[in-house]
Amino acid sequence: MAVxxxxxxxxxxxxxxxxxxxxxxQSPRFTISASDASQLRSExxxxxxxxxxxxxxxATDVLKxxxxxxxxxxxxxxxxxxxxxxFYDEVSGEEGIQPVKVTPGGKAKxxxxxxxxxxxxxxxxxxxxxxxxxxxxxxxxxVQYELFDLIVPPSQPPAQHPEEASFHVRPEIHHTxxxxxxxxxxxxxxxxxxxxxxxxVVLLGLxxxxxxxxxxxxxxxxxxxxxxxxxxxxxxxxYWVALRLxxxxxxxxxxxxxxxxxxxxxxxxxxxxxxxxxxx
Amino acid sequence: MPATKxxxxxKQSQASPLISLWNAYNESTSTRLKTIDAFLVFLMLSGxxxxxxCILVSNFPFNAFLAxxxxxxxxxxxxxxxxxxxxxxxxxxxxxxxxxxxxxDFALGSIVLHFFVYNFLG
Numbered sequence: 001m002a003v004x005x006x007x008x009x010x011x012x013x014x015x016x017x018x019x020x021x022x023x024x025x026q027s028p029r030f031t032i033s034a035s036d037a038s039q040l041r042s043e044x045x046x047x048x049x050x051x052x053x054x055x056x057x058x059a060t061d062v063l064k065x066x067x068x069x070x071x072x073x074x075x076x077x078x079x080x081x082x083x084x085x086x087f088y089d090e091v092s093g094e095e096g097i098q099p100v101k102v103t104p105g106g107k108a109k110x111x112x113x114x115x116x117x118x119x120x121x122x123x124x125x126x127x128x129x130x131x132x133x134x135x136x137x138x139x140x141x142x143v144q145y146e147l148f149d150l151i152v153p154p155s156q157p158p159a160q161h162p163e164e165a166s167f168h169v170r171p172e173i174h175h176t177x178x179x180x181x182x183x184x185x186x187x188x189x190x191x192x193x194x195x196x197x198x199x200x201v202v203l204l205g206l207x208x209x210x211x212x213x214x215x216x217x218x219x220x221x222x223x224x225x226x227x228x229x230x231x232x233x234x235x236x237x238x239y240w241v242a243l244r245l246x247x248x249x250x251x252x253x254x255x256x257x258x259x260x261x262x263x264x265x266x267x268x269x270x271x272x273x274x275x276x277x278x279x280x
Numbered sequence: 281m282p283a284t285k286x287x288x289x290x291k292q293s294q295a296s297p298l299i300s301l302w303n304a305y306n307e308s309t310s311t312r313l314k315t316i317d318a319f320l321v322f323l324m325l326s327g328x329x330x331x332x333x334c335i336l337v338s339n340f341p342f343n344a345f346l347a348x349x350x351x352x353x354x355x356x357x358x359x360x361x362x363x364x365x366x367x368x369x370x371x372x373x374x375x376x377x378x379x380x381x382x383x384x385d386f387a388l389g390s391i392v393l394h395f396f397v398y399n400f401l402g
Contacts (some may be wrong), residue, residue, distance in 0.1 A: 183338070
């Protein structure tokens with residue numbers, strides 16, 4: 001269904017186009033005059049080929065372009081819905097569109113005064129601008145004519161787009177890092193390590209001097225507690241060397257149960273010995 | 281830390297206050313407390329030496345320094361609190377904490393401290 005409707009519309013359009021008149025230009029002509037109104041160049045334009053020499057305007061010259069838009073078959077003047085002049089710089093890619101006023105009878109006149117250039121003139125260099133005419137209409141097929149090449153004085157270069165840099169490869173970034181920290185020489189480290197043995201010597205000396213006693217260390221109520229505490233310390237050293245966190249937490253949790261039980265027994269025995277029997 | 285301190289003897293010509301303090305300490309402190317005191321002195325010396333190394337030479341494996349120094353400080357705090365709780369002269373302040381309970385706390389705290397220190401030592 002949709003295909004049928006679509007093809008009906010296409011056929012209708014072809015029918016309209018086949019019957020619609022084609023547009024053409026009648027007597028296109030250009031004139032270049034200087035600022036004192038003296039004529040420098042004036043020629044009719046041909047729709048088939050461009051003028052042999054490009055048009056060139058000085059800083060104060062005026063270009064006048066006149067033509068009439070007519071129906072090709074009966075020569076009647078037609079006012080197309082859109083009439084545009086396009087200035088296109090092929091080398092830099094800049095272009096400008098200038099609408100042209102056309103009377104209802106099809107007559108059009110366009111004036112380009114270089115002393116006051118229109119905003120539609122693109123940024124120019126010394127390369128020629130290609131000037132073409134576009135005619136658009138709702139009832140006629142569109143038409144495009146390459147009119148002539150135009151050389152105007154070069155203008156300021158166009159402003160660079162603020163994000164232009166992101167469309168090209170950026171310069172490579174060279175990161176600088178803080179230099180690696182170095183260990184001090186081994187001699188110094190060894191010296192201080194040996195120095196740290198001194199407090200141990202002091203401790204052992206003091207303890208031998210004081211002579212603390214731990215009676216009943218080997219009794220069956222106290223020894224398991226001491227053994228489990230030693231096992232805990234061994235577990236921590238093992239963790240430092242080899243184990244991972246989950247493992248040490250698991251083993252520690254398992255080991256804490258006998259430790260707690262042994263500890264209860266040992267400390268209860270000590271407490272009894274302290275209070276119940278002779279005071280220690 | 282000992283709550284009782286015998287007054288220094290009447291000023292004798294050769295006894296300085298420090299020596300008389302030392303004599304009083306020696307006489308009035310029990311063996312167990314002296315044991316803990318020796319441990320405290322050891323920890324202090326050890327911590328000082330590590331700190332001197334960090335200042336003078338390098339603090340490069342900073343985590344190692346923190347672990348070592350922290351272990352000294354933490355163990356000192358635990359031992360000091362054990363000593364104050366076990367001291368019979370402080371009985372009035374620690375009525376609900378028996379010496380055995382204090383030792384159990386000390387043991388548990390030490391194990392937890394050692395765990396964190398080994399963790400950080402690297």
